Amino acid sequence: MTLFENWGDYWWPGQYEECLRNILHDTTTGGREIHDPDELERIERRLTTIRAAQLIHDPAHVDQTFTPGHYHALHRWLFQDVYEWAGGPRIVTTLKGDSRFADPEDIDRLLALVHDNLGDPTRFQRVPRGEFLDALTQTFTGLLMIHPHLEGNGRTSRLYLQHIAARAGYQIDWTQVPAPVLIDATIAAFRLEPDALQRILRNIVHPLHDTDPAEHLRQRMREMPPPGTPATHAPPMQAPQHPGGGAHPTPTRRPHDHGSPEDRTLGF
Numbered sequence: 001m002t003l004f005e006n007w008g009d010y011w012w013p014g015q016y017e018e019c020l021r022n023i024l025h026d027t028t029t030g031g032r033e034i035h036d037p038d039e040l041e042r043i044e045r046r047l048t049t050i051r052a053a054q055l056i057h058d059p060a061h062v063d064q065t066f067t068p069g070h071y072h073a074l075h076r077w078l079f080q081d082v083y084e085w086a087g088g089p090r091i092v093t094t095l096k097g098d099s100r101f102a103d104p105e106d107i108d109r110l111l112a113l114v115h116d117n118l119g120d121p122t123r124f125q126r127v128p129r130g131e132f133l134d135a136l137t138q139t140f141t142g143l144l145m146i147h148p149h150l151e152g153n154g155r156t157s158r159l160y161l162q163h164i165a166a167r168a169g170y171q172i173d174w175t176q177v178p179a180p181v182l183i184d185a186t187i188a189a190f191r192l193e194p195d196a197l198q199r200i201l202r203n204i205v206h207p208l209h210d211t212d213p214a215e216h217l218r219q220r221m222r223e224m225p226p227p228g229t230p231a232t233h234a235p236p237m238q239a240p241q242h243p244g245g246g247a248h249p250t251p252t253r254r255p256h257d258h259g260s261p262e263d264r265t266l267g268f
Helices: 037-057 068-079 104-118 121-126 129-146 153-168 179-190 195-204 213-223 261-265
Strands: 170-172 205-207
Touching: 037 068, 037 153, 068 104, 068 153, 104 129, 121 129, 121 153, 129 153, 129 179, 129 195, 129 205, 153 170, 179 195, 195 205
Parallel strands: none
Antiparallel strands: 170 205
């Protein structure tokens, strides 16, 4: 078992910020280690898509407690075939531009605050939809700012929000929003400008009993931002200075995890 104590431990020896250390040789490739980052990404996407499909078919794979443990268990389920640290909160500090994600020692405490603010999702069955959208936006923004895991936060968060929505009597169709639009909205939310993210959620969150796709489309057309809205781009993620050495950059392989066409077809 690998001991993860610093940035270097997350990477194959001699491949710092090139290819993440993985366990595919034990789970998938019959002993062949994967050191190519593009191959790792392809296999990872395929395996997490399979795991997501299994979870959608049988939600009992993850206990829906709406606690930090629930979130970590989702991550563990999705990435169990790929990373030894699947389900474990990151143990290193990460930055995005001048903005800093939660320190490792604060991750579970802040996740608990997010969940406490949300409360029991079933309560949203009895309140106006707008109140649920406010809470869902706040929850998503909190998860973005905490960034609980080194990799895979986007996929984990979207599945987690699906669990919340289902308990509240809603469904989320992530396939209705283009990935670049979602990326821009999450960047803005991270900067405490959540309006775009809430507009997206308003368009893709529907009552579980709502079966009128034409009305969904009409609502989306009414509320979509005007064409030609300038896109923003994420600054590169960074790691802080480490004593006794220079700055070690944070992994930049996928700073925004918003899913492939395959896993987005599954709604995450």
